[in-house]
Amino acid sequence: MDLSNLLVIVVGSILINNFVLMRFLGICPYIGVSKKLSSAVGMGMAVIFVMTLASLASYLIYYYLLAPETNFWGVDLTFLRTIAFILVIASLVQFVEMVIQKLAPALYQALGIFLPLITTNCAVLGVAVLNIDEQYNLIESLVNAIAAGIGFTLALVLMAGIRERLELADIPKPLQGVPIAFLMAGLMAIAFLGFSGLSVG
Amino acid sequence: MDVSILGAIASVGGLGLLFGGGLAYASRKFYVKVDPRVEQVDDALPGANCGACGMAGCRQMALKVVEGELTASACPVASSDARAFIAQIMGAEVELAEEMVAVTRCQGSPDKSPDRFIYQGFKSCTAADMVGHGHKACDWGCLGFGDCVEACPFDAMVMGEDRLPKVIDDLCTGCGKCVEACPRDIMELVPRSANIYIACKNPNRAKDVKSVCSVGCTGCTLCANPKTTPSGKIEMNKETNLPVFDYQVEDDPVIAVHKCPTNSLVDKRAKDRPVFYIAESRCTGEGECKKVCPVKGCIEELENGKFVIHTEKCIGCGLCEPACPSKAIDIMSALGHQAAS
Numbered sequence: 001m002d003l004s005n006l007l008v009i010v011v012g013s014i015l016i017n018n019f020v021l022m023r024f025l026g027i028c029p030y031i032g033v034s035k036k037l038s039s040a041v042g043m044g045m046a047v048i049f050v051m052t053l054a055s056l057a058s059y060l061i062y063y064y065l066l067a068p069e070t071n072f073w074g075v076d077l078t079f080l081r082t083i084a085f086i087l088v089i090a091s092l093v094q095f096v097e098m099v100i101q102k103l104a105p106a107l108y109q110a111l112g113i114f115l116p117l118i119t120t121n122c123a124v125l126g127v128a129v130l131n132i133d134e135q136y137n138l139i140e141s142l143v144n145a146i147a148a149g150i151g152f153t154l155a156l157v158l159m160a161g162i163r164e165r166l167e168l169a170d171i172p173k174p175l176q177g178v179p180i181a182f183l184m185a186g187l188m189a190i191a192f193l194g195f196s197g198l199s200v201g
Numbered sequence: 202m203d204v205s206i207l208g209a210i211a212s213v214g215g216l217g218l219l220f221g222g223g224l225a226y227a228s229r230k231f232y233v234k235v236d237p238r239v240e241q242v243d244d245a246l247p248g249a250n251c252g253a254c255g256m257a258g259c260r261q262m263a264l265k266v267v268e269g270e271l272t273a274s275a276c277p278v279a280s281s282d283a284r285a286f287i288a289q290i291m292g293a294e295v296e297l298a299e300e301m302v303a304v305t306r307c308q309g310s311p312d313k314s315p316d317r318f319i320y321q322g323f324k325s326c327t328a329a330d331m332v333g334h335g336h337k338a339c340d341w342g343c344l345g346f347g348d349c350v351e352a353c354p355f356d357a358m359v360m361g362e363d364r365l366p367k368v369i370d371d372l373c374t375g376c377g378k379c380v381e382a383c384p385r386d387i388m389e390l391v392p393r394s395a396n397i398y399i400a401c402k403n404p405n406r407a408k409d410v411k412s413v414c415s416v417g418c419t420g421c422t423l424c425a426n427p428k429t430t431p432s433g434k435i436e437m438n439k440e441t442n443l444p445v446f447d448y449q450v451e452d453d454p455v456i457a458v459h460k461c462p463t464n465s466l467v468d469k470r471a472k473d474r475p476v477f478y479i480a481e482s483r484c485t486g487e488g489e490c491k492k493v494c495p496v497k498g499c500i501e502e503l504e505n506g507k508f509v510i511h512t513e514k515c516i517g518c519g520l521c522e523p524a525c526p527s528k529a530i531d532i533m534s535a536l537g538h539q540a541a542s
Contacts, residue, residue, distance in 0.1 A: 098231040
């Protein structure tokens with residue numbers, strides 16, 4: 001296992017190809033849950049958790065059911081990728097929610113409200129699809145998922161910090177609330193564009 | 202081709218069955234028993250998640266209610282019916298608190314209570330209050346940046362042209378968020394049935410109040426005088442030099458509003474109060490009504506010896522109606538004439 005290769009994936013997913021700011025995935029929670037720092041952190045943790053599990057499950061589904069080279073029947077079913085992944089992610093999140101409600105009530109208190117929000121989050125589907133497109137192996141997929149989740153959390157937490165300050169700022173009335181948040185998102189995306197000059201690997 | 206269709210059906214169908222069955226099994230296996238009363242209480246609560254009870258939301262309050270830590274009266278928003286219903290679910294008698302609404306206890310718009318200096322900081326009352334006791338001449342007056350309006354979760358408040366917040370009674374639920382938000386305690390909750398309140402918080406005496414505000418209460422005690430308010434609804438607080446209303450007493454002290462020399466009392470129903478009129482045909486000209494009428498020049502004697510009420514001056518106190526020996530005085534509401542009962 002090439003460690004430097006994993007490092008490239010980590011830096012790439014967190015900074016260079018940040019899911020929110022460069023790939024524009026998961027914009028909904030990015031705007032919706034970024035009003036308070038504490039809930040942004042909670043949401044970020046839940047996303048990291050779900051992304052990792054979803055990558056694992058989607059990797060297994062893809063290579064053992066859909067891909068013609070490795071599945072059991074040798075038929076090309078890769079066109080089912082999107083629908084199968086959505087099915088997997090949605091059921092998985094539901095299942096995980098039930099399990100942690102039963103086994104870890106404290107964790108449920110912390111993540112519980114955010115989990116249903118994530119089932120249809122395109123960032124989660126995105127990371128599963130990208131893992132396949134980039135032809136990562138299982139370890140690389142998991143690392144990529146965790147890094148993507150951290151990147152999402154980073155963007156969300158930065159945004160929440162800015163928006164908590166915006167609350168106190170004297171903003172023109174038509175821009176108050178979500179409009180100024182979108183402008184901030186644009187500026188942050190431009191700032192993150194700077195990372196694309198970073199040469200890794 | 203056939204194989205791939207069959208394969209597609211088999212794999213997606215199989216996955217669906219697997220996950221469906223798995224979830225069904227998991228929902229049994231990992232079922233967490235929730236007290237059914239939590240659901241019922243949660244349904245009965247308003248669901249506004251305003252946090253006025255001190256919990257994060259209605260669901261959390263429902264949990265606390267079922268645990269016995271809170272009672273239904275912790276929710277200031279729930280109607281009395283909802284509270285009674287929750288009490289029934291919990292099998293307890295809950296004291297029924299009266300529905301409250303917020304009022305603004307200041308009338309000092311910039312033309313009545315001027316600014317001492319020009320404030321250019323954050324447009325927030327809390328911030329403005331910290332800079333040299335605020336820019337308002339009156340240390341107890343409304344700063345007019347609308348922290349209360351911002352805090353209102355029900356859109357029941359608007360900032361008026363006169364830089365004073367207005368409460369829309371129909372939308373106000375009495376949650377008390379504005380009371381918390383105001384750095385000067387100007388917002389206050391009063392029972393919904395109370396129409397009249399004192400719109401001033403300044404505890405100073407005559408001259409000190411007059412010099413900062415033209416509508417500030419000078420503590421003259423006229424409204425609390427038994428001659429003005431015989432029901433005893435109004436009493437003076439000696440420490441704050443302000444009248445205090447006993448909302449248990451059912452009385453609208455309209456005469457006190459009329460007598461107040463500084464117009465510091467506010468009557469929310471001032472515009473739609475019924476007025477009285479004298480049916481000329483029944484008037485016998487004894488003038489009992491003129492003797493009891495508290496308003497100067499409201500009742501006057503006509504040249505023919507009968508009396509007339511100038512309706513534009515009538516404040517609707519109703520003192521004249523029982524005083525009339527010939528029952529010639531009727532109520533005239535905004536909707537039209539109505540015989541006095």
